[in-house]
Amino acid sequence: AQKVTQAQTEISVVEKEDVTLDCVYETRDTTYYLFWYKQPPSGELVFLIRRNSFDEQNEISGRYSWNFQKSTSSFNFTITASQVVDSAVYFCALSDGGYQKVTFGTGTKLQVIP
């Protein structure tokens, strides 16, 4: 069975601080995919990134970066120089490599204070 754990329920940071959102996953599959989604107060779910299990390279996109470590089953997300617009709930998700059933974590609510 697949499982995604986001232990941080809520995080508050002051604008311009860096913040890391943790994601730990469990799966028996050797091929799998990991995702991060953002849900701003408006409610929509916005796709941020997808990473497959064979690609452990870290990725940077502007102020966003992702650290994938298979050894610790973690796929952490860092926002550098946070901004108020980053305030949202962030979900980590996992899908198997076959049917690709996507399982979401419980989300981390990030509040960036001006």
Add this chain to the structure above:
Amino acid sequence: DARVTQTPRDKVTEMGQEVTMRCQPILGHNTVFWYRQTMMQGLELLAYFRNRAPLDDSGMPKDRFSAEMPDATLATLKIQPSEPRDSAVYFCASGLFGFGYTFGSGTRLTVV
């Protein structure tokens, strides 16, 4: 940008009524998911389709929920009869096998 379109955006209905939610996936996407989001349960997978065929609907209460894809441009989720505990936001998502998934804006269902 291509979008997943969900209708209605909001729905208020009385207990016992039938509710139908619709989703238009992005053209060319072969995988469609239905999720339900509540404060208590978070995002729960209800059902998903690949090339219009249902792959897994184990997350759905079978006695009252049904999901179909009558054609490649339409996915439906029906609740009959609806109950107050069905109040939630229902999301549809579509994507290509092996890639990320795009979510619709959701249908906020309130059953009174």
